[in-house]
Amino acid sequence: MKRDSRLSGVLHLLLHMAEHAAPVTSETLARAMQTNPVVIRRMMSGLREQGYVRSGKGHGGGWQLAMPLENITLRDIYTALGSPTLLAMGNRTESPGCLVEQAVNAALDQTFQQAEALLLARLGEVTLAALSTDFHQRLVEHGHPHLLEHPHGS
Template identity: 75%
Template sequence: MKRDSRLSGVLHVLLHMAEREGPVTSEALARAMCTNPVVVRRIMAGLREQGYVRSDKGHGGGWSLACDLSTVTLRDIYDALGAPSLLAMGHRTEAPGCLVEEAVNAALDEAFRGAEARLLARLGDVTLAALSADFHARLLARGGTHDLENAHAS
């Protein structure tokens, strides 16, 4: 089963962008993320509509942050992505009318709703600034420097 990693990828890109002085092209972001620039542009366009990033055209243009990292939570970005499904699990619906299936599905639905509510609450507690601070602590501990173009080089 394929997992939806858009939230992780977008958070990744946003933190890389936070380390840059100026705009970053879709091509540079795509190279760093090992994806296609079209994918980057599509996702970034959605974030632009929500006011999290902006785009500048022409020479020296690209994507840049348009938000304060301390005011944006992981939940905000999750919502901006269209609130993709959090849980890959579901329940059977092959025997409608089966009382056992109804009992199992009711219990699972309640458990799934509770798990999603807790996860969404946790996402709402973590800001992009907290992620950035964690990144900087890790960078300092490693004694490295940040370079988007080479951040993922082996």
Template identity: 60%
Template sequence: MRGDSRLSRMLHVLIHMDRHDGPVTSELIARMLNTNPVVVRRAMAGLREQGYVTSEKGHGGGWTLARPLEQITLRDVYDALGQPTVFALGVTQDDPACLVEQAVNDAVSEALREAEARLLRRLGEITVGALAQEFERRRAARAT
């Protein structure tokens, strides 16, 4: 099963946008991500609705950052993407009357809720700006 990579892809896009001079078109982002511009516009729409990016139509238009990367957390981007499912794991509902299934589902569900809460809390502690700084550190290290 293929994982949902929208969060990492949009974080990637935001960092590139920060380093780009002027608006970035959906077509350019689509080429960068090897996808369709319609997919890009759909993903970017949630970021626009939350006030993280703006868009201008027409010649010279495109997407621009609406706030500094230091003011955007990974959790913010996750939320703007519609809070995609965090884990592929889940419970079964083959026989809801089965006491074994109930016990298993309760334990697995509780563990998943705890893990998701912890992950989302951590995503809220990391800014996209911190990722951009890490990129710069790695780029400088590679240059030496």
């Protein structure tokens, strides 16, 4: 099963954008993430609708953060992306006739719900400012310059 990496990718983009005072084009972000500008625009559209980013067209246009990093949590971004599935596991059959499978589903459903509630709560506690602080500490420790314009691994 392929993992949904949109949350990770969007957080990556937002932290890069936070390092730039000027708008950043979809083309520049796409080069850095080694993808197509259309993919960037699609990912950012939900964030724009929720007011986390804004975009401008034409010369000097591009994407910018629309609010301080302290005001945006990972859960906010997760929700803006459409609340993708958190867990890859699920029940074998959703409406089983077998009583054994019904018992298994009941136990798993409760466990999955608790795990998702815990994960969502934690996502709500972490701000983009906390991620930015971690990034800046790593930048100092490793002495690498911040170069959005060049492709880089995740």
